[in-house]
Amino acid sequence: MRVSATQTRTTDRLILEPIGLEHADDVWTIHQDPVIAEWYGGAWLKQDASAFCERCAWAWVHDGACKWIAYERHSGELVGRGGLSRLPPDSDQMRSIAALVADPAWAKDRLELGWALLSAFRGRGLATEIGQEGLRFAVEVLGADRVISFTERHNRASRGVMERLEMRLRGEIRTVGLIEGDHSTIHTDAPFAVYATE
Ligand SMILES: CC(C)(COP(=O)(O)OP(=O)(O)OC[C@H]1O[C@@H](n2cnc3c(N)ncnc32)[C@H](O)[C@@H]1OP(=O)(O)O)[C@@H](O)C(=O)NCCC(=O)NCCS
Numbered sequence: 001m002r003v004s005a006t007q008t009r010t011t012d013r014l015i016l017e018p019i020g021l022e023h024a025d026d027v028w029t030i031h032q033d034p035v036i037a038e039w040y041g042g043a044w045l046k047q048d049a050s051a052f053c054e055r056c057a058w059a060w061v062h063d064g065a066c067k068w069i070a071y072e073r074h075s076g077e078l079v080g081r082g083g084l085s086r087l088p089p090d091s092d093q094m095r096s097i098a099a100l101v102a103d104p105a106w107a108k109d110r111l112e113l114g115w116a117l118l119s120a121f122r123g124r125g126l127a128t129e130i131g132q133e134g135l136r137f138a139v140e141v142l143g144a145d146r147v148i149s150f151t152e153r154h155n156r157a158s159r160g161v162m163e164r165l166e167m168r169l170r171g172e173i174r175t176v177g178l179i180e181g182d183h184s185t186i187h188t189d190a191p192f193a194v195y196a197t198e
Contacts, residue, residue: 007060011133012129013073015071015072015073016133017071019056020060021050024046027049027069028044028048030069032044033118059086067082068082068130069081070117080116080118080121081116082116085111086111087110093176094110097150097194100170100173101170109146111142111146113131113134113148114149115131115158128165131149135147148194150193152191153190153193154180159195165197168195168196169194174189174191177190179191
């Protein structure tokens with residue numbers, strides 16, 4: 001298997017490229033954005049960005065899906081990143097989400113959707129546009145029935161994207177992340193809201 005042309009997508013306003021090692025500098029730039037850094041464990045080092053790109057490159061080949069990097073279609077400007085990935089099969093996080101979703105087909109596919117936009121590109125529906133393409137890719141390319149998305153309970157901007165995508169709140173899990181009012185510590189039992197497509 002290899003990365004295929006169908007894995008690069010074009011939407012109304014964006015070009016979405018499967019993240020690979022060639023995107024390490026742009027991924028690093030995305031993770032210097034203060035709001036993104038706040039939700040993803042601090043500003044990434046170059047080596048964090050490279051390791052993430054390496055994992056994505058592997059997953060695009062072996063899982064048939066992973067995150068895209070997003071560029072504005074007309075200007076070519078870096079916008080952010082997002083899209084699907086498959087949750088690791090044997091993790092507490094996966095078990096907790098599977099119990100909430102209660103769908104063996106989802107437990108087989110393990111597809112999760114996410115997004116992060118540079119500040120200049122927020123407030124225009126671009127994360128929702130990435131999410132819509134992720135859902136289309138899940139159904140049309142991967143043949144999946146259901147996709148989930150999850151975020152810290154108090155990440156209202158991310159929950160807003162899930163709601164605009166008409167995903168439904170399924171409940172909460174506790175996993176590694178942030179607690180409202182204390183973003184200086186990563187907690188092992190932070191409350192996360194879990195949404196799923198119908
Ligand atoms: C989460 C995040 C991607 C959401 O970005 P966003 O810009 O709020 O979401 P969208 O791009 O879908 O834009 C929606 C906003 O644009 C508005 N909008 C304008 N044109 C729109 C359109 N064509 N379609 C949809 N919304 C549109 C919506 O009304 C909404 O505005 P509001 O927040 O005032 O209600 C962003 O806050 C972010 O990068 N956060 C840091 C990283 C992060 O937390 N990621 C999630 C980790 S789980």
